[in-house]
Amino acid sequence: MLRYLNKLNERLQLIFIAVVVGIFAAMASVALNRGLVMVFEWLSHFRSHWYAFVFPALGAALSSIFLHYVAKDYGGHGVPEVIYSISRRGGLLRLRSSYSRLVACLLTIASGGSAGPEAPVVISGASIGSNIGTFFRLKDRQRIVTVGCGAAAAIAAIFNAPVTGIVFTLEAIVGEWSPTHLIPVSIASVVATEVSRIMQGNQIPFESRLFHISYWDLAACIGLAVLAALVSIILMRLLRHLSGSFKHLPGLPWMRAAVGGIIVGLMGLILPQVLGEGYEVIRTIIEEEFSSGILLAGVILAAKMAATAFTIGSGGSGGLFAPCLVVGSLTGLFFHQILATALPAVNWAGQSYFGLLGMAGVISGVLQAPMTGVFLVVEITGSYQVLLSVVLVAVISVTVSQFFEPSSVYHQELIARGELVKPRTDRHILSNLNMVEILETDCHVVRPAMRLKQLVDIVQRSHRNYFPVEDPDSGDFLGMVYLDDIRSYLFDPYLQDTVLVEQVMERNIESVSLDEDLERVFEIFDRTGAWSLPVVQDGKFLGLISKATILDHYRKELLVNEDT
Amino acid sequence: MKKQLLHVFRNTPFGREVLMQSAYFCRKTDTLLRVYIPRFRQFLMYFQHEIATIELDKSFLRDPQTAQEHAEQIIRSEGLKPSFLTPKRYTASTLPDIPIDFDYMTCPRSISDLSTRISLGHLGPKVRVIIRNAHFPVLIPTPVYKQWNSITVFFGGSRNARKAMRVGAELARVTGMPLYVFTQAEGRPRQYYERSLVEGGFEDLLKNKSFEWMFFEKGKVRINFYQVPHDSLVIVGAYGHGMIKEVLFGSFMEEVQTVLPNNMVIVGPEVAM
Amino acid sequence: MLTIDNAAKLLGMPKTTVMRWVRQGKLPTREVNNQPMIPQEELIRWARKRNIFLHRDMLPPARKRSSKPESLSSVVERGGIFFNVKGRTPTEVLKRSAQLVPLSPEIDKSFIADLLIQREKLASTGIGKGVAIPHPRYPLESLEVPALITTCFLAEPVDFKAIDGKPVFVLFVLLSSTTKLHLHYLSRLSFCLREPKFVGMLSRCKEPADLLSSLREMETSMDDA
Incomplete structure (x- = not known):
């Protein structure tokens, strides 16, 4: 088969x-x-x-x-x-x-x-x-x-x-x-x-009822989006901070995880809502059965964020989607309570509506993936009628969140290590090419004790403008002779017999090693303005890399990457 | 370009012997010895079809303060320059990726289990994963430092045996050591093996009699193994016939590694011809 | 089927790059005996789609392309010999002649006509003595055969603005896949045309066999020389 x-x-x-x-x-x-x-x-x-x-x-x-x-x-x-x-x-x-x-x-x-x-x-x-x-x-x-x-x-x-x-x-x-x-x-x-x-079975996890959405609600969305973005930023920073500090704790990994667990367990004694994936919380909010005042909503929100950060930061295993949803729904609830208290005259669409938007806001803010937030919320609540508000909240939340946290939780670690390579970018192509492939080895190596006359002979046979100089005994790379530097007196018969290669070679040359990233190589190219650089590994000359060859390979790589 | 050998150093007396073996190999073959001193219990090697997760046994991480110093001493004593490998990439923060673009790699017989299990006839599962996937031959040294002064290729006519032959011939060329070829004719005429050599591009070697052919038509392999010089580096191809047959009947490589205490280079199926 | 080595030569890239492309699934690959091989036709199609240049002369002699080019007479035979080709201007006769070139029906013949007319505009291909050798400006890499020459005797002589001003009565449409072959046949043809005997034969020629036998004769004398 x-x-x-x-x-x-x-x-x-x-x-x-x-x-x-x-x-x-x-x-x-x-x-x-x-x-x-x-x-x-x-x-x-x-x-x-x-x-x-x-x-x-x-x-x-x-x-x-x-x-x-x-x-x-x-x-x-x-x-x-x-x-x-x-x-x-x-x-x-x-x-x-x-x-x-x-x-x-x-x-x-x-x-x-x-x-x-x-x-x-x-x-x-x-x-x-x-x-x-x-x-x-x-x-x-x-x-x-x-x-x-x-x-x-x-x-x-x-x-x-x-x-x-x-x-x-x-x-x-x-x-x-x-x-x-x-x-x-x-x-x-x-x-x-x-x-x-x-x-x-086919169940919609959190089925919501129909809403009556007024212009007031839409306007409030903007406020909720900003709040959700702030909550996501706090959650992301808390997470990063805690996992950082837990790594520095002494002891084996499982002990650290246990410490985190104890803290979460103690929180759970007082506020059982923070435990587990927390879908029960979302359900009660969506079904408008969550009764609490502003203060309690705020406290549960903060506690859930802390519990999540402790669980995951201490080395517990699990994802962020569910906590984000819970935190989001609590954010929405909190916001709704504030609205209801501040402007009691308005007939608000209800805690369910805001809970739902809060979920979209926080999840988009943390993952920095607005469409994921939108579709997740719409699909798990089955409420396509709120699509407009959800998109609004998600997009604003991502924008605000990106302002403070330029990359999503998933990408942060990779970006810090320089390993995030988006497809079809310059980095993607450069990361594909490696030094061995573009190394040019057809170079004429010269010795430091050679006379200029002998060098002229080699120049005539070579099609290059650069000549690496190697120590004849150890084989170590000493420097380069640049044709441009010596062209003016290359054909002076008097000098040809008296000047040695070591007198005209350039000794302080930036070289690169084989396992260098091409990105770094380009930095050196840009900084030095050179057209080609010697590749030296453990003191030995291996070959040259030149911009011209890289261009050739780069172009081929682009062409090869095309889907047709 | 100078070839490179990857060595994972363990800072124990056993690890010392293994590193001395690598250093000897590198000095004789003019290969650059690149040493990785592990900082974590695991590392990954991303081969073409499979990720090899190498769990190191605890002794690899022992006493990291002196590890580098010890390694440098050993390497310098062979007259080589130390060159250490620092992993550039990590799959996760405690999971370094070790590059695979080497020409050889040294593996003790077992890399994951306790280093006491270094008896003949045992190749650890992770070492097998490396052999199966690597495009470079794997050097499996004897547990105690032992120099070798000749090269013996086990040649059974298969495609993989030809790969082993290529590696062996190349090693003999750079070291200038005598080359032996060991063949146990399994009912096939000598011409069959000669033709296989010619097909593999070793016509010149055959014509110039550049190697001594230990050709056995009779006797059991295990008994004929005695003729292999004790101080010879043995080159053998692994997994020549397809996995099912190997599992059922065992392979020649298994036979060799069970019986011969020599230093060995195993040429796996992914090594380029 | 090409090995990685041959594919690398064809692509003019290092072997390591081609091996990486195979691993990344960027090249069409088949596995033969657990070794990746690259089907030649698919590679050519793949390269053309992406506008990637192939070093065709690096191809292994898979189709038994002998190192010595075919004889002039067989190339002329392959191209066909046609009489009474009508037209009053160079463009007209070139268009007609291009339609006569025996290539597989998928190939758009008017494309070839365009190439010939383009070249004609640059400088006349009329080389004198009533003969013209129309050809495209560049070798046709995609040509199915190494080379062919389609001979068209015109119904009435046409002014090609040839070097000697004489109206042209016969066209040798030369299509070749490489520059090397193009030059080879061009030089052979011009050698023949330097012989008054051959030109005389051309002006009298009524049967394809006459032309071919005369060409073979010329060629043996050329090879002996």
């Missing part, structure tokens, strides 16, 4: 594989979902006891122990790894990633840690996609698509939201909207949604 598949047209082949990936990724999602419900119910018998506050600590510790000692997966939270794999590694992901985070996050969340199942599901789905792609012997370019399929399928299945899966993958993971990606990703997403519906 494999052989038959390989004969198929590339697009058909990808579509077929997308279906397979969709099915498997959906099963991973459903398994996690079922597992969460089961463990949660089993634990709920003990939740009323006084010692319940250690559950999150236990869960977090177990999850960390599982990751480090059983699955031996030292990776991070998942999504950045998927993006890294797509942007730099041709979509290769380890097989163990397909289950390790699932188990770890099951332990974290079911025990009460404040996190969501999405990031683990995304990396599982992506890893399933990657390994299925490898199984079918796909090349890098196509495997990237199957990784995207896996991620989309996982999101689609876990939220019963096919469009969100597609949009999230293209916007946040692949970073490119091209038909080659769109079609297989959509198919995987649809298949996964269907599989999840067959296995656990």
Whole structure:
């Protein structure tokens, strides 16, 4: 069958594989979902006891122990790894990633840690996609698509939201909207949604009622968007800050996770709403049953943010989608309470409406992916009538959030390491080329003791203007002779016999090594104004790289990257 | 361009022996020795079809303060310049990616399990993953430092054996050491092997009798192995016949690595011809 | 099927680059015995789509293209010999002649006519003694055959503004895939035309066989020389 598949047209082949990936990724999602419900119910018998506050600590510790000692997966939270794999590694992901985070996050969340199942599901789905792609012997370019399929399928299945899966993958993971990606990703997403519906029914997670939206509400949206953006900025900074400080704590990773868990458990004693993925909170807000004053809403909001930051920052395993949704709905609630108190005369559309918008605002602000926020909220609440307000909030929120935090949570880490390479950019092309490919080795090497006359002979035979000088004994690179520098006295017969190469060579030359990034090489080109640079490794001259050759390769690379 | 050998250093007496082996290999073959001193328990190698996750056993991380110093000492004692590899890329903050564009890599017989399991006949699973995926041959040294003064290629006529032959011939050329070719004729005539050599582009070697051919038509392989010089670097191709047959009947490489205590270079299936 | 080495030569890129392209799935690839191979026709199509130049002369002698070019007579035979080609201006006869060139029906013949007319505008291809050798400005890389010459005897002589001012009565339409072949056949043709015997034969020629046999005769004398 494999052989038959390989004969198929590339697009058909990808579509077929997308279906397979969709099915498997959906099963991973459903398994996690079922597992969460089961463990949660089993634990709920003990939740009323006084010692319940250690559950999150236990869960977090177990999850960390599982990751480090059983699955031996030292990776991070998942999504950045998927993006890294797509942007730099041709979509290769380890097989163990397909289950390790699932188990770890099951332990974290079911025990009460404040996190969501999405990031683990995304990396599982992506890893399933990657390994299925490898199984079918796909090349890098196509495997990237199957990784995207896996991620989309996982999101689609876990939220019963096919469009969100597609949009999230293209916007946040692949970073490119091209038909080659769109079609297989959509198919995987649809298949996964269907599989999840067959296995656990077609439910809209948070069904909302109809709203009466007035101009007042639309105007209020702008205020809510700004608030949501601020909340997302605080959440992102809190997360970064806490994971930074937890890394500096002494002790093994599982101990740190346990410390975070204890803190979350203690918070849960007072405010049980902050525990777990927190979908119950969203449900009550959407169903307008959440009764609290401004102050309480504000406190729960702050506590949920802190709990999330502690859970994930301390090394617990889990995603940000669900906490963002909860924080968002609380933000909306908080905003609604303020409005209702400040302007009681206006007939507001209700806490459900604002909760819903708050979710879109915070999720877009944190992921900096407005369309993902829009479609996620619309699909999980089934309220297409609010599309207009949702788009408004999402877009404003992203704009404000980007002003303070230039990149999304997923990209921050990669950008800091310089590993985020967006497709079809200059960096993408440069990152593809490597030094060995553009190295020119047809150079005439000269010795320092040569007379100018001998050099002239070599110049006549060579088509280059640069001549590397090597030490005849050690073979070390000493410098370069530039034809331009010596042209004027090259043919002076008197000088030809008296001047030695070492007297005319340039010694202080910037050189580059073979494992240098091309980006760095270009910095040197720009700074020195040179047209070509010697490549020197461990003191030995290997060859030249020149702008002309790079241009040739660069152009070919551009042409090759075209989809036709 | 100078070839490069990747060595993962472990700061233990055993690690010292292994590094001395690498250094000897590099000195003899004029190869640049690049040493990675691990800082984390795992590293990744992104091969073309698979990511190899190498879990190092704990001893690799022992006493990092003296590791670099020890490594430098050993390398300098062989008259080489130390060159250390710092990973540039990370899949996650504690998960460095080690580049794969080397020409050789040294692996102890086992890299993940405890280093006590270094007996013959045992190749750790991670070492196998590397051999299966790498486009470079893998040097598997003896547990104790042992110099070698000749090269022996195991040649069974297959495509992979020809790859091994190419590596062996190249090593013999740069080291100037004598080249032996070991062939156990499995019921095939000598012409078959000669033709395979010619097809592999070794006609000149064959004509000029540049190697000594240990050609065995009789006897058991395991017994004939005794004829391999004790101080010879053994080159053997791995996975020549397709995986299923290998799993069922074992491969020649397994036979060699179970019986011979020599230093070995294993030429995997992804090594270019 | 091309090996990576040959594909690299054809593309004029280092082997490492081509291997990377294969790995990244940017080149059409088939696996043969676990080794990536590149189908030649697909590569050519792939390159043309992307406007990537191929070093065609680097191709391995897959189609048994002998190192020695074919004889002039066989190229003339392949191109066909036509009589009574009508037209009163160079453009008209060139258009007619282009239609007669025996290429596969998918190829747009008017395209070839345009190429010939373009070249004619630059400078006359009439080389004197009533003979013209129309050809495109550049070698036709995509030509199905190495080269062909279509011979067209005109119904009435046409003024080609030839060097000696004589009206042209026969066209040798020369199409070739490389510059080298173009020059080869051009020089051979002009050698023949320097012989008064050959020119005389041309003016009397009524049968294709006459031309071909005369060409073969000329060629043996050329090869002997």
